[in-house]
Amino acid sequence: MTDGGAVLPWLVIRQDEGGNRYRVGRYATRAEAERVADRLETRGRQQLYVVEKADRAAT
Numbered sequence: 001m002t003d004g005g006a007v008l009p010w011l012v013i014r015q016d017e018g019g020n021r022y023r024v025g026r027y028a029t030r031a032e033a034e035r036v037a038d039r040l041e042t043r044g045r046q047q048l049y050v051v052e053k054a055d056r057a058a059t
Helices: 030-041
Strands: 010-015 021-027 048-053
Touching: 010 030, 021 030, 030 048
Parallel strands: none
Antiparallel strands: 010 021, 010 048
16 A cells, blocks of 8 residues: 555554454554554553554555
């Protein structure tokens, strides 16, 4: 998937207590995605934030 021509293969996924998963955003680098996930986790909510590489077959 592209955003203005940029490849954004890294996803931040939020998983709630019920196991539901939601894409929070797409990022160009793993480091950028991890910074976002870390920042969201510090808010103290009951969700888990994970970083995953997007499956090219699904895009």
